[in-house]
Amino acid sequence: MTAHPKPRLLRCLRALIVLLLAFALPVALSGTAVADRGKSPRTWTVQVGSESSDQAIQGMSFLPKNIFINAGDKVTWEANAAEIHTVTFLAKGQTLESTQPFDPSNPLYLLAQGGKSYDGHSYYNSGVMSNVSDSGFPAVDSYTLKFPDTGDFTYYCLVHGAVMKGTVYVRDKGTDYPYTQEQYNNRADRTARAILRDGYEQWSAARDQADNHTVIAGTDDGVAMVMRFIEQKVVIRVGESVSFVNNGMGAPHTVTFGAEPANVFPPVGDPTNFTGGQLHSGFMVPGTTFTVTFNKAGVYDYICALHDFMGMKGKVVVED
Ligand SMILES: [Cu+2]
Structure with missing residues (x-):
C-alpha cells in the first residue's frame, strides 16, 4: 500500500508552503515597496x-x-x-x-x-x-x-x-x-x-499603387517608415520610363544608379536619356517624383543612398 504516505506528504508540503508564504510574502512586498x-x-x-x-x-x-x-x-x-x-x-x-x-x-x-x-x-x-x-x-x-x-x-x-x-x-x-x-x-x-x-499596412497599400512604370521609393506616415522600393524589380521596354515616387510624410530617400556621390543633395546625370553609368536623383523629400527614361537594354541596379544599408535597393530590367 503506497497510497497512504502520499496524502500525508501533500499535507506536510501544503503546511510548509503556507508557512513559507506567511514569512516570504511580507518580505517580498516590503522589498518592492521600499524600492518603489x-x-x-x-x-x-x-x-x-x-x-x-x-x-x-x-x-x-x-x-x-x-x-x-x-x-x-x-x-x-x-x-x-x-x-x-x-x-x-x-x-x-x-x-x-x-x-x-x-x-x-x-x-x-x-x-x-x-x-x-x-x-x-x-x-x-x-x-x-x-x-x-x-x-x-x-x-x-x-x-x-x-x-x-x-x-x-x-x-x-x-x-x-x-x-x-x-x-x-x-x-x-x-x-x-x-x-x-x-x-x-x-x-x-x-x-x-x-x-x-x-508599416506592413502601408507596404501593402504601396503595392496597390505600384506597377512596372511606378516605383514607390519609400513611404511613411509619421509613425512607421517602409524602407523599400516597391516593387523592388520592374521590367520595361527600351525607350520607356519609370517614375520613382517618395510617397511618405517625413523620410527623404534617393534613387542612385552607379557610383554613390559624396554629396547626396544635388542630382547627378540626365534622367531623360539614361543608358547606364551614374545617375542620381538628389535628395528626394516626401512628395517628390524622379522619372527616368531608359534608352538601352540591360539590367540596372540602384540604391537609396541613405538607406541601402537597410536593404533599400532596386532593379530595373530594360528589354529590347
Ligand atoms: Cu531611403
Missing part, C-alpha cells in the same frame, strides 16, 4: 526607435514615450534600430523648427553635446544613434543622462522632428514610482508591434 519609494537612485531604460528583423519597417518613436523618474535618477536611451535617431534636449528659447531639417554636416547634430548631468535648460544631444555600425554615421548605441532636478523635460529626435518626441518627468526624491521598468517594457513591446502592423 525611490530611496536610492535608479537607472531607467528607454528604447530609441524600433524595426522589423529585416529592417524594412522602421518606427519613429521613443519607447516608452513618457517616463516618470525621481531627482537623482538616470535614464539610458538604447539604440533599437538601424535607422538613425537622436535624443536631443533643446536649449531654453530654442525652437524645434530652427533645428530642422537635420543637418548631417553639423557636429551639433552629429555628435554628443552637453555633459552627463542635465541642467534643465542647455542643449544636450546624444549624437547620432543606431544599432548598426554601417549606417554611414559615427553612431553610438546608447546615451545616459542624470537628472538631478525636478521638472518636465521634453526631448526630440532631430532626424525625425516633431513626430518623434518624448518627455522625462522628474519628480522629488522619494516619490512613489507610478510604473516599473517592466511595465514600461511591456508597453514598449505593444507599441513596437503596433508600429510594425502600421
